[in-house]
Amino acid sequence: MKIIIAGYGKVGSALTRQLSAEGYDLTVIDSKQEKLESGQGLYDIMCVHGNCATMDVLMEAGVEDADLLIAATSMDEINLLCCLTAHSINKSIHTIARIRTPEYSKQIVMMRDSLGLSMLVNPEKQAAQEIDRLLKYPGFLKRENFAHGRVEIAELRVMPDSPLNNISLTQLGGVAKCKILVCSVLRNGKAITPKGEFTLKEGDRLFVTATTNELALFLKNLGIVTHKVKRVIICGGGRITYYLAQMLEKSGMKIQIVERDAEKCIKLAELLPYANVINADASDLIFWEGERLTSNDAVVAMTGLDELNMVIALFVRSCGVDQIITKLSRTESSAILESLSFGSVICPKELCSNTIVGYVRGMKNQTGSSIAVHRLADGKSEASEFHVSKETLNCGIPLKKIKLKKNVLIASILHLSQIIIPNGDSCFYPGDTIIVVSDSDELITCINDIFE
Amino acid sequence: MNFRMIGRIISFILIVEAVFMIPALLLCAFSGQTASSTAFLISIIIIMAAAFLLWVLTRKAQKGFYSRDGLVCVGLSWIVMSLFGALPFFISKEIPSYIDALFEIASGFSTTGASILNDVEALTRGMLLWRSTSHWLGGMGVLVFLLALVPISGRNDGFTMHLLRAESPGPDVGKLVPRMKQTATILYGMYILLTILDFLFLVIGGLPVFDSVCIAIGTAGTGGFGVLNSSIGGYSPYVQNVCTVFMFLFGVNFTCYYLLLCGKIKNVLKDEELHWYVGIAFCSIAAITITLLLNNTYSTFNETLRHSAFQVGSLLSSTGFATTDFDLWPSFAKAILFSLMFIGASAGSTGGGFKIGRALLIAKILRRNVRQVLYPNKVQVIRMNGRVVDENILRNTNAYLCAYVIIILASFLLVSLDGFSTTTNLTAVVSCFNNMGPGLESIGPTLNYSGYGVFSKIVLVFDMLAGRLEIFPILVLMSRSAWKRR
Numbered sequence: 001m002k003i004i005i006a007g008y009g010k011v012g013s014a015l016t017r018q019l020s021a022e023g024y025d026l027t028v029i030d031s032k033q034e035k036l037e038s039g040q041g042l043y044d045i046m047c048v049h050g051n052c053a054t055m056d057v058l059m060e061a062g063v064e065d066a067d068l069l070i071a072a073t074s075m076d077e078i079n080l081l082c083c084l085t086a087h088s089i090n091k092s093i094h095t096i097a098r099i100r101t102p103e104y105s106k107q108i109v110m111m112r113d114s115l116g117l118s119m120l121v122n123p124e125k126q127a128a129q130e131i132d133r134l135l136k137y138p139g140f141l142k143r144e145n146f147a148h149g150r151v152e153i154a155e156l157r158v159m160p161d162s163p164l165n166n167i168s169l170t171q172l173g174g175v176a177k178c179k180i181l182v183c184s185v186l187r188n189g190k191a192i193t194p195k196g197e198f199t200l201k202e203g204d205r206l207f208v209t210a211t212t213n214e215l216a217l218f219l220k221n222l223g224i225v226t227h228k229v230k231r232v233i234i235c236g237g238g239r240i241t242y243y244l245a246q247m248l249e250k251s252g253m254k255i256q257i258v259e260r261d262a263e264k265c266i267k268l269a270e271l272l273p274y275a276n277v278i279n280a281d282a283s284d285l286i287f288w289e290g291e292r293l294t295s296n297d298a299v300v301a302m303t304g305l306d307e308l309n310m311v312i313a314l315f316v317r318s319c320g321v322d323q324i325i326t327k328l329s330r331t332e333s334s335a336i337l338e339s340l341s342f343g344s345v346i347c348p349k350e351l352c353s354n355t356i357v358g359y360v361r362g363m364k365n366q367t368g369s370s371i372a373v374h375r376l377a378d379g380k381s382e383a384s385e386f387h388v389s390k391e392t393l394n395c396g397i398p399l400k401k402i403k404l405k406k407n408v409l410i411a412s413i414l415h416l417s418q419i420i421i422p423n424g425d426s427c428f429y430p431g432d433t434i435i436v437v438s439d440s441d442e443l444i445t446c447i448n449d450i451f452e
Numbered sequence: 453m454n455f456r457m458i459g460r461i462i463s464f465i466l467i468v469e470a471v472f473m474i475p476a477l478l479l480c481a482f483s484g485q486t487a488s489s490t491a492f493l494i495s496i497i498i499i500m501a502a503a504f505l506l507w508v509l510t511r512k513a514q515k516g517f518y519s520r521d522g523l524v525c526v527g528l529s530w531i532v533m534s535l536f537g538a539l540p541f542f543i544s545k546e547i548p549s550y551i552d553a554l555f556e557i558a559s560g561f562s563t564t565g566a567s568i569l570n571d572v573e574a575l576t577r578g579m580l581l582w583r584s585t586s587h588w589l590g591g592m593g594v595l596v597f598l599l600a601l602v603p604i605s606g607r608n609d610g611f612t613m614h615l616l617r618a619e620s621p622g623p624d625v626g627k628l629v630p631r632m633k634q635t636a637t638i639l640y641g642m643y644i645l646l647t648i649l650d651f652l653f654l655v656i657g658g659l660p661v662f663d664s665v666c667i668a669i670g671t672a673g674t675g676g677f678g679v680l681n682s683s684i685g686g687y688s689p690y691v692q693n694v695c696t697v698f699m700f701l702f703g704v705n706f707t708c709y710y711l712l713l714c715g716k717i718k719n720v721l722k723d724e725e726l727h728w729y730v731g732i733a734f735c736s737i738a739a740i741t742i743t744l745l746l747n748n749t750y751s752t753f754n755e756t757l758r759h760s761a762f763q764v765g766s767l768l769s770s771t772g773f774a775t776t777d778f779d780l781w782p783s784f785a786k787a788i789l790f791s792l793m794f795i796g797a798s799a800g801s802t803g804g805g806f807k808i809g810r811a812l813l814i815a816k817i818l819r820r821n822v823r824q825v826l827y828p829n830k831v832q833v834i835r836m837n838g839r840v841v842d843e844n845i846l847r848n849t850n851a852y853l854c855a856y857v858i859i860i861l862a863s864f865l866l867v868s869l870d871g872f873s874t875t876t877n878l879t880a881v882v883s884c885f886n887n888m889g890p891g892l893e894s895i896g897p898t899l900n901y902s903g904y905g906v907f908s909k910i911v912l913v914f915d916m917l918a919g920r921l922e923i924f925p926i927l928v929l930m931s932r933s934a935w936k937r938r
Contacts, residue, residue, distance in 0.1 A: 041519065044613075044631055
């Protein structure tokens with residue numbers, strides 16, 4: 001399948017890395033030669049230099065016989081124009097545009113339908129939704145939705161005083177008193193697919209799957225207190241802040257937005273009448289002293305600087321805040337951050353590229369291709385959702401008799417609208433949906449890839 | 453420097469080399485030349501053993517490959533390939549001196565076609581085939597061949613671009629299609645197709661199959677090793693004309709053929725480099741024909757035209773076949789041929805030389821500088837085929853010109869120690885460095901390089917490889933920092 005990516009920025013490069021590894025023919029367009037040079041040295045792609053909204057450049061990139069165009073430049077208008085131009089040259093091309101200006105967000109459906117785009121993505125809005133979900137159900141570092149929100153994979157860290165410490169997975173059911181499955185453990189920067197005799201240790205990051213209700217029960221039984229977040233302090237007044245404030249307001253939380261730039265503050269105050277906009281510097285300790293943080297608060301560090309966000313997170317943690325969310329634009333260094341506990345980490349470009357990768361895989365339209373992909377454990381393992389069809393191998397055979405590839409695990413089965421957290425006797429049938437967790441080095445794009 | 457990964461790639465290249473020796477081995481075995489076939493067998497075993505050893509040693513190779521690794525890898529692999537490729541000649545004692553054997557095979561891989569053999573016909577057929585095979589493999593590049601064969605996937609698979617850039621000639625090398633494997637396959641596909649066409653035309657002309665194969669693959673790589681002492685001169689006019697046409701064809705940028713295959717004829721017709729290539733060819737043929745006619749060198753017009761077209765094709769595409777001793781031509785005709793040696797073929801072809809595309813860029817840079825003096829405030833960009841050329845490429849082209857001139861001068865000085873005439877020495881260096889083959893006077897088309905001493909031969913081997921790989925991959929090996937681990 002031939003894919004054109006217009007704009008080799010943060011999202012563009014994240015997409016290039018993922019899609020090139022999955023074996024698609026990629027052509028990247030950018031107006032900066034240096035960016036293209038670095039991309040060409042890293043991935044097996046073709047590069048075209050120029051303005052992606054012009055016909056000549058698109059033709060040179062081979063838009064005539066391409067299957068998909070992803071416009072991810074920094075300008076919304078260029079993205080739209082790029083998709084429109086591509087569409088007028090090649091009627092059958094699928095187009096995805098990134099639209100991030102908050103003012104346009106209301107007309108997104110209209111734009112998509114009347115302009116003939118296949119999909120519009122808004123990384124900032126997605127990030128805001130993700131943060132909103134984390135704040136509503138505190139206690140986990142990260143939550144991923146599957147099967148229309150009925151199954152979740154949640155991430156949590158084993159604390160020194162946790163009852164999970166030094167417990168093997170076979171004993172886990174007794175401690176947790178609910179049906180959960182540990183599908184991946186991140187220890188010392190390595191993702192492990194655990195077996196029954198695996199013993200949990202302090203500092204491990206667990207990825208557990210369960211239904212939403214069971215997860216709540218799990219947290220309660222473990223003694224991880226999940227008091228409701230009452231006050232949220234958002235550092236940085238960017239686009240995500242705007243979306244997030246709107247969402248949080250609906251769930252009745254008190255919002256404080258801290259922004260250094262006075263003009264931005266005024267604009268935010270105009271747009272968000274209910275929020276408390278404070279013109280202050282979040283890196284200033286005196287400001288935080290005046291805030292009197294309690295454990296009922298949540299802090300979202302979302303300034304434009306990754307470094308500042310990390311410092312804020314570390315500082316706030318020392319003040320005794322449980323719920324901390326840090327936004328990072330670059331995830332390459334996440335292995336180093338492993339040792340520091342920041343709480344949850346959000347990376348908008350990863351979220352956005354995951355959505356698009358999911359769309360691309362679905363587009364391949366091969367029976368059995370995955371319908372949703374989520375990356376876990378800093379991208380070291382991957383959870384994908386598959387429809388089981390008649391072509392799927394091993395239908396109706398108990399899992400203990402099926403030979404799966406190494407580091408591949410079936411995390412849950414959705415059978416006749418019932419969620420099964422599988423054990424050795426479970427099996428799946430055509431029409432089911434299954435969620436598979438695998439090592440991300442193992443390329444799994446089709447359901448039959450999971451079998452040995 | 454990622455030496456493990458480089459070692460791994462070299463081990464693959466050695467395997468490719470061994471495989472390409474097999475046809476020659478079989479030919480020897482079937483025609484009952486036991487001495488040659490044992491030589492090939494021993495060589496293959498040595499090469500495979502070396503490849504296996506390297507492969508085992510580099511098992512833990514990590515991908516992580518940058519442009520400097522690409523340059524070092526290409527430079528090293530061509531040297532290693534030449535060192536091992538010389539083995540059959542040396543082991544069979546058909547070329548008793550190892551340095552001579554090395555010269556012969558380096559001349560083969562670099563598609564030069566310069567020989568140290570006084571009597572080519574004395575070699576067994578297997579050796580002749582191996583000589584010509586090296587042309588074919590060196591023409592399009594052995595790493596490109598590897599890229600077409602070996603599955604490349606996973607992380608950092610962009611390193612293949614560094615290999616393609618380092619091995620393929622031209623100032624601005626790009627891919628034809630997004631995937632490197634496909635690009636390499638398309639390049640080799642067109643290469644094989646053209647070679648087969650050439651072969652068929654030669655066989656139809658009544659040339660023996662063995663001669664046709666050797667001439668066809670020698671033409672394809674724009675090499676120049678023949679199988680007769682008279683090069684192409686002993687064959688019929690038809691065969692000579694077929695060679696002329698195909699030499700021109702292999703000197704064209706292969707991207708043009710790809711565009712033709714895609715039906716984009718307009719783009720091909722607009723190609724500036726192609727215009728100049730065709731223009732230079734026609735003007736040179738016309739000028740030489742007129743000079744020869746005025747001088748009454750040949751009896752008929754047809755013969756004159758045939759010889760001049762052949763020689764122009766041979767030197768412009770950097771092949772180095774000859775149908776006649778052009779050393780006896782009038783000096784103006786020789787001067788034209790000598791100039792053609794410098795210019796060489798198109799970028800992205802199998803030919804050598806400075807490349808027309810690069811010469812065009814240099815001319816444009818020159819024009820820009822002159823204009824800059826006249827209109828100091830004029831903002832000027834340089835275009836090629838209507839597209840703006842990046843300043844970085846222009847800078848590299850300038851640096852290339854410097855390195856080109858310096859290497860020619862330095863080699864000229866070193867080779868002159870052997871006491872031949874100035875013309876001989878200069879043309880020897882120019883001819884080897886531009887992958888041509890024959891020169892003038894003592895190394896004219898009917899003579900050879902056997903008179904040079906060991907030291908001069910090593911200098912010329914260096915020139916041939918540096919010329920084929922466009923200097924930098926070989927030059928970088930001489931920098932001390934290339935050998936540091938970090």
